[in-house]
Amino acid sequence: xxxxxxxxxxxxxxxxxxxxxxxxxxxxxxxxxxxxxxxxxxxxxxxxxxxxxxxxxxxxxxxxxxxxxxxxxxxxxxxxxxxxxxxxxxxxxxxxxxxxxxxxxxxxxxxxxxxxxxxxxxxxxxxxxxxxxxxxxxxxxxxxxxxxxxxxxxxxxxxxxxxxxxxxxxxxxxxxxxxxxxxxxxxxxxxxxxxxxxx
Amino acid sequence: xxxxxxxxxxxxxxxxxxxxxxxxxxxxxxxxxxxxxxxxxxxxxxxxxxxxxxxxxxxxxxxxxxxxxxxxxxxxxxxxxxxxxxxxxxxxxxxxxxxxxxxxxxxxxxxxxxxxxxxxxxxxxxxxxxxxxxxxxxxxxxxxxxxxxxxxxxxxxxxxxxxxxxxxxxxxxxxxxxxxxxxxxxxxxxxxxxxxxxxxxxxxxxxxxxxxxxxxxxxxxxxxxxxxxxxxxxxxxxxxx
Numbered sequence: 001x002x003x004x005x006x007x008x009x010x011x012x013x014x015x016x017x018x019x020x021x022x023x024x025x026x027x028x029x030x031x032x033x034x035x036x037x038x039x040x041x042x043x044x045x046x047x048x049x050x051x052x053x054x055x056x057x058x059x060x061x062x063x064x065x066x067x068x069x070x071x072x073x074x075x076x077x078x079x080x081x082x083x084x085x086x087x088x089x090x091x092x093x094x095x096x097x098x099x100x101x102x103x104x105x106x107x108x109x110x111x112x113x114x115x116x117x118x119x120x121x122x123x124x125x126x127x128x129x130x131x132x133x134x135x136x137x138x139x140x141x142x143x144x145x146x147x148x149x150x151x152x153x154x155x156x157x158x159x160x161x162x163x164x165x166x167x168x169x170x171x172x173x174x175x176x177x178x179x180x181x182x183x184x185x186x187x188x189x190x191x192x193x194x195x196x197x198x199x
Numbered sequence: 200x201x202x203x204x205x206x207x208x209x210x211x212x213x214x215x216x217x218x219x220x221x222x223x224x225x226x227x228x229x230x231x232x233x234x235x236x237x238x239x240x241x242x243x244x245x246x247x248x249x250x251x252x253x254x255x256x257x258x259x260x261x262x263x264x265x266x267x268x269x270x271x272x273x274x275x276x277x278x279x280x281x282x283x284x285x286x287x288x289x290x291x292x293x294x295x296x297x298x299x300x301x302x303x304x305x306x307x308x309x310x311x312x313x314x315x316x317x318x319x320x321x322x323x324x325x326x327x328x329x330x331x332x333x334x335x336x337x338x339x340x341x342x343x344x345x346x347x348x349x350x351x352x353x354x355x356x357x358x359x360x361x362x363x364x365x366x367x368x369x370x371x372x373x374x375x376x377x378x379x380x381x382x383x384x385x386x387x388x389x390x391x392x393x394x395x396x397x398x399x400x401x402x403x404x405x406x407x408x409x410x411x412x413x414x415x416x417x418x419x420x421x422x423x424x425x426x427x428x429x430x431x432x433x434x435x436x437x438x439x440x
Binding site: 017018019020022023025026029030033034037038041042047050051053055058059062063065066092133137140141152155156157160177180181184185187188191 | 205206208209212213215234239242243245246247251252253254256259260262263264266267268269270271335336339
């Protein structure tokens with residue numbers, strides 16, 4: 001489907017929602033929920049929080065739909081709301097020490113609220129080889145501040161432009177760039193003791 | 200020979216460098232910078248292969264749909280309401296309410312040090328507080344707990360009861376702070392929430408006690424108060440867009 005037809009379908013869906021048809025919102029959700037959840041996952045680092053942030057973002061967007069001027073694409077708008085919501089959620093979680101969302105790990109344990117993402121392509125050997133690398137990555141990522149982690153993952157893993165990241169984080173493009181650079185520098189140093197060739 | 204800094208090389212590897220050609224040319228002749236650049240590239244490779252779980256669209260849609268209110272064109276422009284004859288009684292009621300609020304507000308003003316936030320859910324106008332991040336977090340936890348209490352069909356589980364126990368002490372402190380700072384709206388809501396927490400902490404875990412708690416404490420009304428406070432907090436911290 002061409003972009004123009006997609007935009008037309010979305011515009012019609014928005015018009016229907018504003019006319020009182022709640023189910024028309026499903027069109028927008030079907031198109032964008034996966035990408036929104038993926039970005040939220042990059043920011044929150046766990047599946048449960050990613051879905052919660054995506055849910056909240058879609059609910060906020062729905063309630064603000066009457067004021068949505070459509071001078072930007074719905075996808076850009078919802079992504080910005082989702083990034084903001086996910087960042088707020090991470091900050092709330094960090095303050096709320098009593099909360100324990102499931103974390104991603106290689107060895108899931110109910111008592112520790114951890115889950116493992118299925119990798120259907122990896123065999124037993126692959127899993128063994130990946131286990132140590134995964135632990136190292138998690139430990140290194142844990143050393144980053146929420147802003148560094150967010151800026152880095154969105155820029156490097158999701159390829160989102162620096163200006164868009166800056167807008168979501170309410171900082172300047174230069175500050176977003178510096179956050180990414182600091183993140184890469186920290187990650188490189190975290191890997192140094194075990195990576196041999198890495199310096 | 201002038202070497203490039205680590206930051207320059209990170210920018211180069213992320214294609215954010217202002218002068219990629221100059222860096223590339225330098226790397227061809229400087230093994231020191233080339234090693235550092237390769238180390239950065241290796242770091243980026245290591246952190247680029249995380250799989251992302253796919254969400255269940257059907258489940259998420261049903262969960263979301265339950266929270267969607269019907270949007271109507273009337274919501275887009277409140278002045279359009281005035282065109283309708285049936286709206287005039289509402290306007291009359293709103294005017295009467297406004298007069299009452301003004302009189303009440305003047306009495307409070309004469310009364311001295313009372314804060315502008317007078318309470319919610321039947322106690323007065325909406326508050327513009329809080330702006331404190333800690334209380335915002337507390338309200339968030341309170342909302343989650345009350346939602347759980349409101350929606351649990353039977354007795355509450357141990358996790359919810361433990362959460363209530365943990366919130367009890369913090370809530371007393373926040374309620375006291377709100378009272379001291381003259382924020383009666385927040386203090387009233389938190390004190391009401393404190394009563395629910397105390398009951399939760401002491402009641403035996405039976406379906407009957409949970410039902411009675413919801414009835415006696417009007418947890419749904421309190422939940423609305425908490426949500427209003429939290430929403431005001433969201434507004435005060437800036438909208439998402």
